[in-house]
Amino acid sequence: MFDNLSDKLESVFKKLRGQGVMTEDNIKDALREVRLALLEADVNFKVVKDFVENVRLKAVGTEVMQSLAPGQQVVRIVHDELITLMGGDQDNNLDLAAKPPVVLMLVGLQGAGKTTTCGKLGSWLRKQKRRPLLVPADVYRPAAIEQLKTVGRQLNIDVFDSQTGQEPVDICSAAVRFAELNGFDTVLLDTAGRHQIDDFLMNELERIKAAAQPREILFVADAMTGQEAVTVAGGFNDRLGITGVILSKLDGDAKGGAALSIKAVTGAPVKFVGLGEKLDALEVFHPDRLVSRILGMGDVLTLVEKAQSALDEKETARLTQKLKKNQFDLEDFLAQLQQIKKLGSLESIMGMIPGMGKMVKQMQGAQPSEKEMKRIEAIIRSMTPAERADHGIINGSRRLRIAKGSGTTVQEINLLLKRFTEAQKMMKQLTKLGPKNLMKGMGGLPGLGNLGGLGKGMFPFGR
Known part of the structure; x- marks a missing residue:
């Protein structure tokens, strides 16, 4: 962006x-x-x-x-x-210290991504050892209630059972009472939006605020709408007194002015940012980290946090040991690909490493694409366990079978196996560096190092 x-x-x-x-x-x-x-x-x-x-x-x-x-x-x-x-001098943490259930009220225009964000925030809260309850209070938009219920099922998070014929204020009040009786410590209210601010909407939101007594009122803004998001945020703030902002779709291709302006205009800090469609793609907003990325200084802290939350330490240790013993095979490489995918796109990962942002732009088309990684996965998954453990047994007839099973060509199979053999030789040389310098020679980050060492050799397509 x-x-x-x-x-x-x-x-x-x-x-x-x-x-x-x-x-x-x-x-x-x-x-x-x-x-x-x-x-x-x-x-x-x-x-x-x-x-x-x-x-x-x-x-x-x-x-x-x-x-x-x-x-x-x-x-x-x-x-x-x-x-x-962007609010670096202001506390942007959620206020969750009150007596449970703590009520968080999500507001915003229709299409800003409130319902999906409600689910993402619930997922984030659960990682903080909280027990959230999602409350669908939008009775106007077709299928809005069912959408939140679907999100809840996907995340295995409880959703309050509301109906389209109910009053939104009654739904929210009943949900808070339900949470008190059933041990939920956090209630997330997914309120109705409009295409533009109007008195009917605002009056309803004011009544919900009075009835549910939310600890936080979070304005969900679509970062793609630019200055319009800032203007609308000001309107919601005047009527409701928002306590924070969640910027959705920050991974889009808009200019980013909303992210830089919204705190200065409303006085409310940005607390979270949505960085993708997946239901775990919500991050706590750190102004200093975003500024570092804007100025090309990287964002190592976020990368480390992503690695700590996404990577399996035991699996990473196992793969590192196999590397040291020169036993790294295609089965291990497939496992490593699965680990890396949890961190997000390779472009976003490289953008967090100081000095790599500009290199990514210069390498457009040279770094492996998501499509290319899926193709490699398909090829390896089309192999038998014996072939993954020892690719030397893959003869001409086996290559033809693998190509048919993966939807690729024999030439692509040949190129992948050739590059993997070259990469194995390279890794054998790296192991001679000794344990202390092994990861440094392969990229420097546990879990990323293996891919860094294989990158040039293991992604043969599209060159």
Whole structure:
């Protein structure tokens, strides 16, 4: 989403770093380009004006002018101000400390993704050892209630049994009482939306707020709608007093201005971001991490957290041992692919590693695609256990059978096996580095290292 903004800011910073002496004139020129970059990213005009002025006041200080690396100092100021702009100085944690059940009320326009987000938030809460209850309170949109029930079944999370003929306020009140009697410590209210703000909707939401006494009112905003999301958030805030924002579809190709503007306009911090359609694709929002990614500095902390939550430590240790003993086979490679897929797309993973974001852009078409990985999986799954353990037994007739079973060609089977043989030789050399340097030589991250070492050799298609 922030690729264009990242490119423009990087261009500005490159010029700044080349400045031996920083003057008010070249700071002014740089900030003009920063201003244009933010406006082109659809950041609110007033927010941009205040942001640039804050940076200017700090950048023309004596500390910057006399610095040995004034350009770097300005970059640091922009970095810090962007974090502040997005609420880095404000607590963005959910308030769950009240006596249970804690009520969380989700509001927003129709189409923003409230119902799916309700399920995602329930899944996140369960990982925090809480027992959530999902409450479908949208009786107007066709199939809205059934949609949340379906999401609940997929996640194995309880959903309150409401009906379209009921009053939304009655549904929410009854759900809170049900939660009290049945040991649910968190209640998530999925309220009705509209295509635009109207008094009927707002009056209903105000009555739900009065009846259910929510601890948090979370505005779900579609990040793809840009400044419209910010305007609508302001309208909901005026009537309801929202306590936080959840930005959905942040993985889309919009300009990203809503993410940078919404806290400054509403005063409510962004608490979560949705980064995909999967029901576990919800992350706690960390302004400092997003700014680091925008400025091309990576986001190692998020990558480590993803790895810790997604990767199987025992499986990773087992595969590492097989690597050390030079026993890594196609069955092991398939298991490693399954682990890596849990972390998200390879492009998103590489974007979190400092310095790799720009390389990903330069390698467009060179890094393995999701389609390519699925094709490799299909090939390996079409092999027998004996063939996966020892690919040397795969003769011509076996290759033809595997190709038919996987929907590929014999040539692709040949290329995969050739590359795997080359990769095994490479890994054998890596093991000579010793245990301490093994992972460093293969990429540096447990669970990612194996793929890093195999990447060039193991993804033969589309080259």
